[in-house]
Amino acid sequence: MSTTSYDTPEVLDRREGPHGEVVLRRHGTLLQIIANGCFLMDTSDGRSERRLVDVAAEALGERTAPHVLIGGLGVGFSLAHAAADPRWGRITVVERERAIIDWHRDGPLAPLSADALADPRTDIVEADLIAYVNETSATYDALCLDIDNGPDWTVTEGNDGLYSPAGLASCARVLRPGGVLAVWSAHPSPEFEETLCNAGFQQVRTEEIPVARGVPDVVHVGIGPG
Structure with missing residues (x-):
């Protein structure tokens, strides 16, 4: 019989990547992703990550077979x-950490995403999201971005550039006419909502998603300029 305590997280894998250390832990029934010692996400809920995708789909209305870019694979809630x-x-996922991709393809996170990864509509791109939106020639009907903890608190240096006027200009560039930008955040951010408006996004709003403890998660959403 195992003597492992559910109160003590068990490290399943630890990788040193281009942006620092990434760790996958099991804590009781939960799987947790830790980046550079900072908790990023776990498998406890996922309602706001799923809502991120639904908000974009609803804003697109009756558009036929839209192409969505999901920024950040995480534990796979949005992709699944x-x-x-x-x-x-079509579903394109941009994820910069090889470790996270591996954990989904043939590791402990595979049960959460196996069907989604096998879906012929799904494509996984290993790349930094900011560099990708700056450089890609592809265009999308919706961008569903879940990077770090949101606009006001980023764990990895440089990620805040995604939420800057320049980052939003790059997002607008890869959106097709009438396309939707949806951004997940662990906290409401009136400042980011204002930045979206100043960047030319239309119908900007913030939807709160209640969580078990603390302030609600939110999804910031806007229709691309032009």
Whole structure:
């Protein structure tokens, strides 16, 4: 019989990547991703990550077979939810950490995302999201971005550039006319909402998603300029 205490997280894998240390832990029934010693996410809920995708789909209305870019694979909630929805024509996920991709393909996170990864609509791109939106020639109907902890608190240096006027200009560039930008955040950010408006996004709003403890998670959403 195992003597492992559920009060003590068990490290399943530890990797040193281009942006620092990434750790996958098991804590009781939960899987947790830790980056440079800072908790990022776990498998405890996922309602706000799923809502991120639904907000974008709803804002697109009746658009036929839209192409969604999911920024950040995480524990796979957003990808799995998108793949379960036949409305999406294509699903591209941009993830910069090889370790996280591996954990989904043949590691402990595979049960959460195996069906989504096997879906022919799904494509995983190993790249830094900011560099990707700056450089890609591809365009999308929706961008669903879940990077770090949101606009006001980033764990990794440089990630805040995504939420800057220049970062939002890059997001607008890769959006097709009438496309939707949806951004997950662990905290409401009136400042970011204002930045979205100043960047030319239309119908900007913030939707709160209640969580078990603390302030609600939120999704900031806007329609691309032009």
